[in-house]
Amino acid sequence: MEEQPGWVRVLLPSRPNLSTGWIYAGGGGLRNAYSAYYVRIDLAAHQLTVFKSERSLGTWKVATGAPSTPTPPGRTFLLASLTPEHPTYSPRMLALGMHSAVLQTFDGGPGTIGLHGWPDESVFGQEISHGCVRVPAPALRVLSHVPLGSAVVINP
Secondary structure, eight states: OOEETTEEEEEOSSTTTTOEEEEEOTTSOOOOOOOSEEEEEETTTTEEEEEETTEEEEEEEOBEEOTTSOOOOEEEEEEEEEOOSSOSSOSOEEEEEEEOSSOSOBTTBOOEEEEEEOSOGGGTTSEEESSSEEEOHHHHHHHTTSOTTOEEEEEO
């Protein structure tokens, strides 16, 4: 986090990815929050690791974006946790503050990249999604406890 007198620079959940903005902190109404959690995704290895206080809580094989709809690399954060009323393929969707570099919209939304479950385990280890990271059920259970705002780093 970069700071200037009275100002703090933050990541924005908008296009283009890795956009930042400055928030005025001089008025005293801004509070810093800290999360001991951190998520690392290694696209080349198709692996997701969740850390808490530098200790690994687990590493799982995941499915990432297909060559035509790749998962974008970079630093982002957990933006939202959504529980669909009538889940089809995942009981929970974890939106990231990042968007597809290829799709301007997806399924009625703005092409937000997310982490979510997938019922068919044969996809893990493959580049097959529309850009989201598909995770196995045990990983989704751990991820559901990671606080919103926690850092997520997606390495190429």
